[in-house]
Amino acid sequence: MQKSGKSVMAWNVFKFCTALRALGSIMIVLVLGIIGVTYYVVVVANYGPALFHGGLDSFIAFLVLVLFHSLLVMLLWSYFATVLTDPGGVPPNWRPSIDEESGDADPLVGLGYEGMDLGLNQPATFGEPANPQLRVCRKCNQFKPPRCHHCSVCGRCILKMDHHCVWVVNCVGALNYKYFLLFLFYTFLLTTLVTLSLLRLFIAFFTDGVINGTPGTLVATFVTFVLNLSFALSIMGFLVMHISLVLGNTTTIEAFEKKTNPKWQYDLGRRKNFEQVFGVDKRCWFIPAYSEEDLERMPVLRGFEYPTRPDLDELQQL
Secondary structure (H helix, E strand, O other): OHHHHHHHHHHHHHHHHHHHHHHHHHHHHHHHHHHHHHHHHHHHHHHHHHOOOOHHHHHHHHHHHHHHHHHHHHHHHHHHHHHHOOOOEOOOOOOOEEOOOOOOEEOOOOOOOOOOOOOOOOOOOOOOOOOOOOEEEOOOOEEEOOOOEEEOOOOEEEOOOOEEEOOOOEEEOOOOHHHHHHHHHHHHHHHHHHHHHHHHHHHHHOOOOOOOOOHHHHHHHHHHHHHHHHHHHHHHHHHHHHHHHHHOOOOHHHHHHHOOOOOOOOOOOHHHHHHHHHOOOHHHOOOOOOOHHHHHHOHHHHOOOOOOOHHHHHHHHO
16 A cells, blocks of 8 residues: 555656646746736836826836836846756766776766766666765766756756746756846836836725726736735745845755755855856846856856865865
8 A cells, every 4th residue: 555655646746747847838928928917007008108298297107117118128038048048957978077086076077978987886777876975866867966956847957956937937957047036036126116106006996096097907907016016025035035045055955955964065155156146247247148258267157066165175074
């Protein structure tokens, strides 16, 4: 009976992962649909016509529209960068490199060792590696770089995996984590702007205030306010959580590992931790892209190599 229970559990998990894959374009259409309704309410139904009222109303409408379109462009840029960017997978020929002096495996980038004997005493069929420092994925049947985890939805190992996000229909990993954070950031700013700009109309629903528009427009305005307020509040908590993870050089998955290991080896200080995600070039901090200089001088942005704290390295050697 116990064995049967395990089989049922495994089948349920597989079914859940298959359902997440099937969401695919549905979630993208849903996101674009929410943006479309919001655009109609803010621009077409309310602040667009207010541009021609004259006086203070025109000035406020102009400011709202400029901020709205600016944030919308950054939100869409960040969103599609997250959706379309590969989060980082492990090449089929990846092998841990070897420290020739010590003979230990060095879990850095090694892309040219396919078919070569690395001296790892690794059996032909992957099981437990002879060297306990090596990480092997049983599902992919290959070595795993540091901070890499297997995603059951994507069906492969993801470099520095944070989580699989149904909203972006993609894994969030080493190569698109910055883009995901910027998507959260600009979504929070935009939903907050929409909430504040529609607040007076929402209050008018429950008072004797005069609201212009058709019944359909009024319903759309009410729904848009509630949706954007809900997203702003929920994303604010999510954004605060991820900011704390970035400053501690941790992913969502690794946050659970830190509970059993309070001395986190990848924590290099808040500034260096931040730069490992956003890069050193300040000009690119708020756009979903990296400068060529950062990509050349920061191997960590490629997702295979991560420096560790020297003090903890010395303690481990002792």
